[in-house]
Amino acid sequence: MKVVASAPGKVTLFGEHAVVYGQPAIVTSISRRVYVYAELRSDGVIKIEARDLRVPGVIVTYREGEVTVETEYGLVLPAISYLNKAIELTSSYLGSRHGVNLVVRSEMPVGAGLGTSAAVAVATVAAYAYSGGYELSKEEIARLGWEVEKAVQGVASPMDTSIATFGGFMRIRYSGGSIEREFLKVGVDLPIVIAYVEREARTRDMVLAVRDRVTKYPEIYGRIIEVIGEVTSRAEVALRRGDLYEVGHLMNVNHGLLDALGVSTRRLNEVVYAARSSGALGAKLTGAGGGGCAIALTKPESADSVETVVRFLSDFTMRTTLGVEGVRVEVVEKS
Numbered sequence: 001m002k003v004v005a006s007a008p009g010k011v012t013l014f015g016e017h018a019v020v021y022g023q024p025a026i027v028t029s030i031s032r033r034v035y036v037y038a039e040l041r042s043d044g045v046i047k048i049e050a051r052d053l054r055v056p057g058v059i060v061t062y063r064e065g066e067v068t069v070e071t072e073y074g075l076v077l078p079a080i081s082y083l084n085k086a087i088e089l090t091s092s093y094l095g096s097r098h099g100v101n102l103v104v105r106s107e108m109p110v111g112a113g114l115g116t117s118a119a120v121a122v123a124t125v126a127a128y129a130y131s132g133g134y135e136l137s138k139e140e141i142a143r144l145g146w147e148v149e150k151a152v153q154g155v156a157s158p159m160d161t162s163i164a165t166f167g168g169f170m171r172i173r174y175s176g177g178s179i180e181r182e183f184l185k186v187g188v189d190l191p192i193v194i195a196y197v198e199r200e201a202r203t204r205d206m207v208l209a210v211r212d213r214v215t216k217y218p219e220i221y222g223r224i225i226e227v228i229g230e231v232t233s234r235a236e237v238a239l240r241r242g243d244l245y246e247v248g249h250l251m252n253v254n255h256g257l258l259d260a261l262g263v264s265t266r267r268l269n270e271v272v273y274a275a276r277s278s279g280a281l282g283a284k285l286t287g288a289g290g291g292g293c294a295i296a297l298t299k300p301e302s303a304d305s306v307e308t309v310v311r312f313l314s315d316f317t318m319r320t321t322l323g324v325e326g327v328r329v330e331v332v333e334k335s
């Protein structure tokens with residue numbers, strides 16, 4: 001069986017970090033996807049090729065317990081850990097391991113804070129299962145994808161893997177092991193500019209740094225987390241109503257609180273302030289912080305000028321449609 005599975009990246013509109021502490025977050029899929037092509041092999045060998053991942057090309061071959069890694073500059077791509085773990089956990093869930101040729105292609109840079117690792121995990125789980133003739137429900141794909149993220153990163157909420165699987169606009173809350181997902185009908189188009197600045201820290205380190213602060217000063221950081229939850233709940237109402245001004249205002253408040261948590265950087269703040277002063281209705285960092293992406297909500301007519309200004313301060317910018325379809329599997333050839 002030959003299949004192609006794809007999953008979208010994401011931006012968190014409200015509630016990153018606070019979601020780790022049981023507060024709600026609002027997240028949406030973006031129109032950039034990760035594609036995983038999978039072809040069943042009869043010799044049991046698993047071969048992975050990573051393309052367009054903004055690192056030198058990598059080819060990893062597994063043969064009878066032996067792993068061969070070929071790269072242009074000797075750099076082993078972290079994304080390979082997600083692929084490897086996805087195969088391991090999916091085959092143990094299915095109770096059967098089959099050989100496969102996997103080719104991974106990404107329309108977004110890896111590690112920018114756009115949920116690429118979750119998209120890689122989710123698309124690989126789906127591609128691996130379907131190439132072996134197995135079908136999985138979205139619930140199963142989301143759960144396995146989350147297991148992959150947790151295994152590779154050590155800490156992860158189910159937010160990124162949920163949105164990569166289900167797509168759309170989602171309010172998510174995770175507490176005491178249970179996941180509440182609610183799909184939101186947003187009453188308006190959200191013109192968003194995404195700006196990326198170089199990442200200075202990994203998601204895992206940012207999450208652990210916040211955990212340290214919350215543990216040390218619960219009456220300060222714990223309260224900031226609670227206020228972020230309150231901002232998110234109000235934003236949900238504003239999004240359903242299609243009130244762009246209120247959404248923008250709440251994005252600004254959310255960014256201030258993330259800065260107080262210590263996850264923003266000078267460059268992210270510069271992008272956020274420049275976006276606001278060039279006409280954005282609101283702007284905030286999105287994702288784990290420590291560099292990575294900021295998002296600006298604009299009026300439709302000011303998106304171009306906001307993008308032009310923030311482009312000067314960031315490594316790249318992009319515009320995207322929000323709320324796209326989640327994981328998708330297409331069968332290319334039946335065996």
Ligand code: MEV
Nearest residue numbers: 016017156157159287288
């Ligand atoms: C990372 O995209 C979002 C965080 O809230 C971590 C997580 O939810 O796993 C910072």
